[in-house]
Amino acid sequence: MMGLSWSDVKDWKSSYLESQAERLRAERAKWLQGASDAEVAMSKVASSGAGVEAAKASLRKKIEQVDVCVNKLSELMMATSQACDGVWSVQTRILECKQYAEMHELRIRSDGGVESQPGKDASGDDEKKLAGKVSEVLTYAGAVDQRYKMRMWAVATGMYASPETHKSASPGLYNFPQAEWSATEVAVWWKALSAAEKQDLIAHHPEMIGNLNGVDMASRDQANRILLPQKISQAEAKVQALRATFKMNPSEYYRHDRVPKSKVAVNSELEWEEKRLADLKAIRSTLEENDKLRESKPHTPKRGLVYMDDSKKDDRVKVAISTGDVDHAKHVSTILPGMNNVPSEDIGDHVKNAERVRQHSIRNAKISSEQVATIAWMYDTPQGGQVVSSKYATKASHEIGSALEGMHASRHTNGIERAHTSLLGHSYGSTTAGKVAKMIRKGVLDDLVMYGSPGAGARDTREYNLDHGRPYVSGIKSDDAVKGKGTLNSKFGNNPMFMPGVKHLANNSERDRSFFIPWKMFDRHSEYLEEGTSSLEDISRVVTKVPVKGER
Known part of the structure; x- marks a missing residue:
């Protein structure tokens, strides 16, 4: 299989993939709504009989087909967002190659070869280094392209399958963010969740959302404000327990020369916990100052x-x-x-x-x-x-x-x-x-x-x-x-x-x-x-x- 060339990738743009990811998200939402509407319609059928039961069975079959479609749309949406992020990285790497070329009097030919700019005599070492950078870009771009192809192929051939239904939590999607996801994948996943699903994650798993790049800052603030009092309570309890273990006056805490070697580790942990507690309380005070001001002056910008x-x-x-x-x-x-x-x-x-x-x-x-x-x-x-x-x-x-x-x-x-x-x-x-x-x-x-x-x-x-x-x-x-x-x-x-x-x-x-x-x-x-x-x-x-x- 032929690899990608510089002319293939130098003009890559992520905009097309971005629009496709959004189209897939919108289509997924439409099919989910259709399944929900069908469930409601079926629940309102009060009559009975062989004909009615046959109609219900047919409708249930169609809903199952909708579930399969939702799962496939979800996978295609996430695969496209992954590819979109990959293209973004390729664009950045290409920019950095061009920057290096300009700084070292080099140019990159359309075939990916590297040479001195006209009338310049660039260093051979610089030329080799840039050639290596170009090669790395092409290797990375090839991996992005191949990964996207494989995920689409799996959906197209039926190799991809998910047992989830429209009644599942976040149908067709992971219920929780994955560690390997990029900010682009997180953003697409987060937008695809319903408002109720988002609020459930913020309320019950704020530690997953508070620093998650790709989530809107308002949601991150909401999650971190839930976490802050919890962390302060944990730190207070930890400090109290360590002080009891240490059994020394506060003035002695940081005098390691007066601490038995067996307690040095406890002393070090106590120092860290006290700093942590003081930091968290200062953060709380900074937010509370603004919250209080907003009570009397509602137009004050929120922190x-x-x-x-x-x-x-x-x-x-x-x-x-x-x-x-x-x-x-x-x-x-x-x-x-x-x-x-x-x-x-x-x-x-x-x-x-x-x-x-x-x-x-x-x-x-x-x-x-x-x-x-x-x-x-x-x-x-x-x-x-x-x-x-x-x-x-x-x-x-x-x-x-x-x-x-x-x-x-x-x-x-x-x-x-x-x-x-x-x-x-x-x-x-x-x-x-x-x-x-x-x-x-x-x-x-x-x-x-x-x-x-x-x-x-x-x-x-x-x-x-x-x-x-x-x-x-x-x-x-x-x-x-x-x-x-x-x-x-x-x-x-x-x-x-x-x-x-x-x-x-x-x-x-x-x-x-x-x-x-x-x-x-x-x-x-x-x-x-x-x-x-x-x-x-x-x-x-x-x-x-x-x-x-x-x-x-």
Whole structure:
């Protein structure tokens, strides 16, 4: 069997498969309704007799045939959504090949061969590396194509079969999300469920829905709000039990030199549980503050708990709190903080910073408030000396990027206009944001804003997968010594202040001093989103696509 060629895949589009998945979903819903209507009609037949019984038997037979059809439509719908997601990944990989070619003075021929651009003499090593990337794209595309063919073949030949009926929970579909599903598959599955089926999952299995990429953010908020008090109660009980086991005064908890070796493990677990409890309570307070305000001022935008991870894989709870309607807003911006941020101490201020950006964005664009939503995302930020490592940025970039892809998939599947999407990062958070922009799939992210940045998370702006926008930077000239510091470690990327293609935003030059004071070298590092600063105004303009004023 001949493999796919570059000319076969370079123009692949997921739009056709998206429309087919939606047609299959609508057809499935129609057949399900038909089966339900037939059941109702049959239940209303009051007469009896041989003729009536024969008619009922015939109707039951037709309903069984409808069940088979629903199961096949369900499988085709999910197979198509899987293929659609695969094509999306192929599109992104092709884009990255083109980016690499442009950066290294190469070009890709229509047959997939690689050569230097006319008049250029590219490196042989770069040529080999790009050829390898092209080969990987073709191999991956072939796997996507073959997998889709096999699933369709199974339905067409009768090899696929499901025992489910229209009376089953989520007929023809899995009752629960599958671990291997992509955000696109989740979005299609979630839309195909009835409102009652969705609410049942949220009420009885909120842990499955709260962080599930591809589910709308309103449903995620609902699930996480169910989980939050449960987690707080569990943490309180755990802390109480560990303290009883430990049997020491609170002042002794963290003094490992005073703890018998047999109790060091208990002490470590107690530390983690106390941090977890403090983080969860701070999240609750941040939400309750908004809920209380909305009681007296109903038009206050709602905060949503759209992500919450308190697993032990990280030192602190990770959380994302939205303001506004992320599922429908025309402009959505996610804001990332820098080092030494933890929910117990900082989530309230971080949310307020994001809300300040939102308010200024609305004001600068002169648009209605429902058109803008923000997400204050607190990832596992490095603490103290951990900041010299880029691993926290790399890890968070995958979590945040996947969530933004899920938001995109959910909106697209539900026929909601694509949001203008921006990502804002301060300090270490700017490196994290840069890494998100580098790995995120095509068509999701528009604008990247870095401020007080130690490193851009990339070596070249052409590595960023930005759709309709560009990268921006704001860097205060005096008393912000963090700028560019991470570039001593190549994994932080280059200094965005000097990267070609990065647009410079206002940087509060009116506050600059003409002389250096060593003990004040970090004093202004955190002023970028302060009220009254030109940096806040320009950063906010990016969020709503208002022309920026730029550096002075």
